[in-house]
Amino acid sequence: MRVRLEDVARKAGVSPKTVSRVLNDEANVTDTTRERVRAAMEEMDYRPHPSARSLAGNRSFLVAMLYDNNDNPASTYLAEIQDGVLEACDAHRYSMMVRPLRMRDGDFIRRLDALISDHHPDGVVLTPPITDYAPLLKRLREANVPYASVSPVRQAKTLGVRMDEQQAARAIVEHLLALGHRRIAHVIGIANHGASRWRLAGYREAMAAAGLDEDPALVVQGAFTFASGVEAARHLFSLPDRPTAVFAANDDMATGVMWAAGEYGLKVPHDVSVCGFDDTPLSRQLWPALTTVQQPSREMGKIAAEQLLSELRGHGTGKLVQIPFSLQIRGSTAAAP
Amino acid sequence: MRVRLEDVARKAGVSPKTVSRVLNDEANVTDTTRERVRAAMEEMDYRPHPSARSLAGNRSFLVAMLYDNNDNPASTYLAEIQDGVLEACDAHRYSMMVRPLRMRDGDFIRRLDALISDHHPDGVVLTPPITDYAPLLKRLREANVPYASVSPVRQAKTLGVRMDEQQAARAIVEHLLALGHRRIAHVIGIANHGASRWRLAGYREAMAAAGLDEDPALVVQGAFTFASGVEAARHLFSLPDRPTAVFAANDDMATGVMWAAGEYGLKVPHDVSVCGFDDTPLSRQLWPALTTVQQPSREMGKIAAEQLLSELRGHGTGKLVQIPFSLQIRGSTAAAP
DNA sequence: GTGAAAGCGCTAACAA
DNA sequence: TTGTTAGCGCTTTCAC
Numbered sequence: 069m070r071v072r073l074e075d076v077a078r079k080a081g082v083s084p085k086t087v088s089r090v091l092n093d094e095a096n097v098t099d100t101t102r103e104r105v106r107a108a109m110e111e112m113d114y115r116p117h118p119s120a121r122s123l124a125g126n127r128s129f130l131v132a133m134l135y136d137n138n139d140n141p142a143s144t145y146l147a148e149i150q151d152g153v154l155e156a157c158d159a160h161r162y163s164m165m166v167r168p169l170r171m172r173d174g175d176f177i178r179r180l181d182a183l184i185s186d187h188h189p190d191g192v193v194l195t196p197p198i199t200d201y202a203p204l205l206k207r208l209r210e211a212n213v214p215y216a217s218v219s220p221v222r223q224a225k226t227l228g229v230r231m232d233e234q235q236a237a238r239a240i241v242e243h244l245l246a247l248g249h250r251r252i253a254h255v256i257g258i259a260n261h262g263a264s265r266w267r268l269a270g271y272r273e274a275m276a277a278a279g280l281d282e283d284p285a286l287v288v289q290g291a292f293t294f295a296s297g298v299e300a301a302r303h304l305f306s307l308p309d310r311p312t313a314v315f316a317a318n319d320d321m322a323t324g325v326m327w328a329a330g331e332y333g334l335k336v337p338h339d340v341s342v343c344g345f346d347d348t349p350l351s352r353q354l355w356p357a358l359t360t361v362q363q364p365s366r367e368m369g370k371i372a373a374e375q376l377l378s379e380l381r382g383h384g385t386g387k388l389v390q391i392p393f394s395l396q397i398r399g400s401t402a403a404a405p
Numbered sequence: 406m407r408v409r410l411e412d413v414a415r416k417a418g419v420s421p422k423t424v425s426r427v428l429n430d431e432a433n434v435t436d437t438t439r440e441r442v443r444a445a446m447e448e449m450d451y452r453p454h455p456s457a458r459s460l461a462g463n464r465s466f467l468v469a470m471l472y473d474n475n476d477n478p479a480s481t482y483l484a485e486i487q488d489g490v491l492e493a494c495d496a497h498r499y500s501m502m503v504r505p506l507r508m509r510d511g512d513f514i515r516r517l518d519a520l521i522s523d524h525h526p527d528g529v530v531l532t533p534p535i536t537d538y539a540p541l542l543k544r545l546r547e548a549n550v551p552y553a554s555v556s557p558v559r560q561a562k563t564l565g566v567r568m569d570e571q572q573a574a575r576a577i578v579e580h581l582l583a584l585g586h587r588r589i590a591h592v593i594g595i596a597n598h599g600a601s602r603w604r605l606a607g608y609r610e611a612m613a614a615a616g617l618d619e620d621p622a623l624v625v626q627g628a629f630t631f632a633s634g635v636e637a638a639r640h641l642f643s644l645p646d647r648p649t650a651v652f653a654a655n656d657d658m659a660t661g662v663m664w665a666a667g668e669y670g671l672k673v674p675h676d677v678s679v680c681g682f683d684d685t686p687l688s689r690q691l692w693p694a695l696t697t698v699q700q701p702s703r704e705m706g707k708i709a710a711e712q713l714l715s716e717l718r719g720h721g722t723g724k725l726v727q728i729p730f731s732l733q734i735r736g737s738t739a740a741a742p
Numbered sequence: 743g744t745g746a747a748a749g750c751g752c753t754a755a756c757a758a
Numbered sequence: 759t760t761g762t763t764a765g766c767g768c769t770t771t772c773a774c
Contacts, residue, residue, distance in 0.1 A: 072751060083761045088753060096759055115522045119456040119465070120751030123766050128456070137488065147484045151474065154503065163502055163524060166491065185452045187500060294690045320690070327692040350687055353631045353657070355664045409767060420745045425769060433743050457767035460750050 071112045080108040091116060118163070122188070129162050131373060132189040134180075136198050137168040144348055145365050146195060149218055152369025153193050160377050165189070171201055180204065184211050191215060191376045193369070194228075197261045216376035216386060218368050221262035227379055227386035229371040233263060233345075236361045236393040237270025237315070238277075240343055243359070243395060244313045245278050248404035249341060253286040253311035255300040255321050261292075267317040267345055286311055290321045297324020305332040305340075312340060312404045319344035319351045322358055326400065337402035347396050356399030364391065408449045417445040428453060455500070459525070466499050468710060469526040471517075473535050474505040481685055482702050483532060486555055489706025490530050497714050502526070508538055517541065521548050528552060528713045530706070531565075534598045553713035553723060555705050558599035564716055564723035566708040570600060570682075573698045573730040574607025575614075577680055578652055580696070580732060582615050585741035586650040586678060590623040592637040592662065594654035598629075604654045604682060623648055627658045634661020642669040642677075649677060649741045656681035656688045659695055663737065674739035684733050693736030701728065 073091070077084045082105060089097050090105040097105075108114075122128045133153050135146050150166060157164040167183055169176055183189070191214040198204055199217040208215050217228035244252050254271045257264035268287075275282060288303055290296040297316055304311055305328060316322035322344030326336050334340050336356060343359040344351060351358035368391065375386035410428070414421045419442060426434050427442040434442075445451075459465045470490050472483050487503060494501040504520055506513055520526070528551040535541055536554040545552050554565035581589050591608045594601035605624075612619060625640055627633040634653055641648055642665060653659035659681030663673050671677050673693060680696040681688060688695035705728065712723035 070751090073753095074751080084751095085753075085761060086759090089760090092753085098759065101759080117460070117751050118524065119460040120766095121753080123454070123456040123460055123750090123768085124752040124754080126753090126766075144481060144484070147481070150503070151505070154505070161523075165500055165502060166487070168488070168491070186498075187455065294686075323690050327690070330692045349631075350690070353660050353664070353687070355667045407767090410769095411767080421767095422745060422769080423743090426744090429769090435743065438743080454767055457750095458769080460752085461767075461769040463750075463769085 070117075071114045073114070073116065076105065076108045076112055076114050079112060080105045128188045128190050130187060130189045131157050131162050131164050131191050131193060131376065132183060132187065133164060133166050133193045133195070133369075134169055134198060134204075135166070135195045136171055138170045138172060144350075145346065145363075148365035149195055149369035149372075152366040152371070153373040156370045156373035156377060160381070162190070162377065164373075169198065169204075171198060176201075177203055177207055180207055181211075184213060189213065191380050193372050193376060194218065194220070196263060197258070199228075200262065214376060214379050216372045216379070218372045219262060220388075221265075223388055226388055227372075227375045229368045229375070229389045229391060231363060231368070231391050231393050233266035233361075233393075234270040234273065236395075237267040237345065238274040239270075239393075239395055240345070240359070240361055241271050241274035241315055242278075243397065244315065244341060244343065244401065245274065247313075247341065247401060249313040250280060250404070251283070251286065251309065251311040251313070253288070253304050253314045255288055255290040255297060255314065255316040255325065257290060257292045257317035257321070259289070263345075264292075264317055271315060290317065290324075292318050292320060294320045294324040294327075297321030298328045299324075301325040301328035302331070305329070305334065310340075313401070314340065314342050316342070316344050319346045319348045319358060319360055322360070322400075323350060323354060326354060326358075337400050339405055341401040341404075343401055351396070351398070354400070358396075359398045359401040360396050362394045362396050367391065407454075408451045410451070410453065413442065413445045413449055413451050416449060417442045465525045465527050467524060467526045468494050468499050468501050468528050468530060468713065469520060469524065470501060470503050470530045470532065470706075471506055471535060471541075472503070472532045473508055475507045475509060481687075482683065482700075485702035486532055486706035486709075489703040489708070490710040493707045493710035493714060497718070499527070499714065501710075506535065506541075508535060513538075514540055514544055517544055518548075521550060526550065528717050530709050530713060531555065531557070532706075533600060534595070536565075537599065551713060551716050553709045553716070555709045556599060557725075558602075560725055563725055564709075564712045566705045566712070566726045566728060568700060568705070568728050568730050570603035570698075570730075571607040571610065573732075574604040574652070574682065575611040576607075576730075576732055577682070577696070577698055578608050578611035579615075580734065581650045581652065581678060581680065581738065582611065584650075584678065584738060587617060587741070588620070588623065588646065588648040588650070589617075590625070590641050590648035590651045592625055592627040592634060592651065592653040592658050594627060594629045594658070596626070600682075601629075601654055608652060627654065627661075629655050629657060631657045631661045631664075634658030635665045636661075638662040638665030639668070642666070642671065647677075650738070651677065651679050653679070653681050656683045656685045656695060656697055659697070659737075660687060660691060663691060663695075674737050676742055678738040678741070680738050688733070688735070691737070695733075696735045696738040697733050699731045699733050704728065 379386035
């Protein structure tokens with residue numbers, strides 16, 4: 069019925085252990101033997117039994133992707149990362165499982181422990197905002213489970229992938245400045261998220277470089293959600309001297325800003341320019357379409373998983389890869405009125 | 406280190422086999438013995454090793470969720486289903502893996518076979534549109550892999566969950582009729598998707614019941630994407646006698662219709678009413694917010710997985726569960742001009 | 743109702 | 759460089 073390693077060994081005229089060596093790319097096999105075994109595997113369409121492998125070898129060939137589905141309004145972001153992680157795992161014949169965890173819940177660590185003792189993942193991929201949740205990282209190190217992160221805040225000794233969000237934010241604000249805007253507002257994301265901090269810092273950097281003093285009334289707190297964008301914008305548009313442009317820390321909030329503009333009878337981009345960050349599918353579907361920063365989430369997930377796998381498989385060592393950003397200039401930004 | 410079944414047996418003063426019986430809810434254990442074993446498991450925080458279980462027992466305790474990420478523009482839909490499936494699997498201590506497959510690709514079946522022989526899932530959950538892809542179903546039956554579906558077209562002998570989409574579509578068109586609309590257009594989804602057929606049928610049923618003859622010019626083909634909605638609407642709005650309301654077969658297309666309305670200088674809902682189907686997060690973020698049909702995707706994923714699991718675990722038999730729909734009346738629909 | 747022995751398919755440790 | 763032996767943690771089969 070099922071082709072076993074032993075069957076391949078018999079066919080290739082070697083011992084089971086040698087087949088195992090070939091299967092695991094171990095040393096100490098001559099090239100000719102290796103080839104002979106490979107041919108036999110191919111011919112018999114041999115598929116190693118994952119449970120037998122992990123039981124005997126004490127490794128699971130499993131990568132778990134951890135995320136917080138509470139603090140992530142834009143689930144397309146996670147879906148794209150997941151796609152990328154999956155692609156990388158598939159390519160290396162690892163399997164992947166997904167694990168929602170909520171930082172706000174008291175049983176975060178208990179659930180993490182359950183994951184580890186139930187499934188024994190060889191490593192995990194962390195997504196914002198849990199990339200920097202200290203109790204999590206501590207527990208992973210104690211349990212000796214390697215991890216790679218997408219957009220981690222602390223970057224020393226961390227594997228994964230990042231983008232220079234601060235530079236990207238600065239660039240998009242400079243785009244507004246170049247259009248002649250001077251009263252530029254910013255809607256901040258959830259406090260303590262790395263993304264919020266970087267994007268705010270980029271905004272400040274651009275404004276300062278243009279010689280503009282920060283008007284505290286123009287910097288308002290949001291929470292990455294559409295509703296928080298609406299609320300923030302209502303505040304901004306009620307100001308006696310309202311902004312001519314709003315840079316929201318993500319696309320969902322930018323959408324909320326555009327909604328609020330409608331409520332106040334302001335035309336985008338004629339009366340007010342609006343831009344966001346992320347380049348979610350939504351941003352292209354709005355009218356006018358949203359100027360934003362492209363984040364290649366899928367690619368980032370793939371890279372993070374690859375770094376983890378290269379760490380696990382011992383080929384050299386995983387790194388923290390930095391990828392470039394790109395601005396998507398669309399209809400929601402125009403010259404200052 | 407790790408607590409094994411044998412350790413539990415020793416503590417409870419029984420044989421390993423008896424612990425195994427308790428673990429698997431088998432018969433032939435007295436209640437007192439069962440209780441004693443349970444207590445020992447609890448006390449030692451025993452976690453069975455999944456690989457050992459599946460190697461010895463020839464089952465994987467694994468459910469795979471299959472989807473086509475090609476034909477699914479709204480990935481939040483899949484993400485929500487996934488969340489529900491995961492919840493159900495967790496509750497029954499099954500693990501879940503996700504598997505993108507593309508009907509358009511030639512290697513669909515090869516990739517399915519790879520999934521089966523690599524991971525041996527005990528069952529799979531199917532999502533639209535692959536719920537009715539004949540070669541897939543055939544292969545699953547041959548390989549003896551049970552499946553449950555979300556919104557399958559063929560419903561005889563199928564496990565899973567469904568909603569009466571035709572009635573829902575009829576209801577939303579009746580809402581437009583009640584507002585005084587008579588020239589109501591419909592934008593169809595991808596041909597052959599069950600969703601497209603049901604929603605079109607509901608539209609026709611409502612129009613016919615209102616005594617209105619179908620105007621073929623008002624029924625146009627789309628493809629579930631934003632862009633296809635724009636294109637369809639441009640055609641409709643160019644008509645000499647344009648519709649006063651448009652029912653698009655999903656929210657993404659409805660968004661495209663709203664975009665096109667802007668291009669033609671038409672105000673929604675003043676000049677034209679627009680409604681969709683699905684109640685994606687997007688639908689609440691538009692301005693005006695979209696009238697649509699709520700589909701509880703997460704719940705549907707959970708129910709489908711539960712039906713599969715109840716089939717797998719032999720507790721009675723899985724069924725095809727029908728769940729109710731609900732209309733979300735928002736700002737994009739109003740009285741006919 | 744319960745237990746003893748054998749073995750699932752693979753790899754670790756050691757030997758040759 | 760290659761093979762042998764033992765065993766991973768559980769379930770099966772079959773005996774009691």
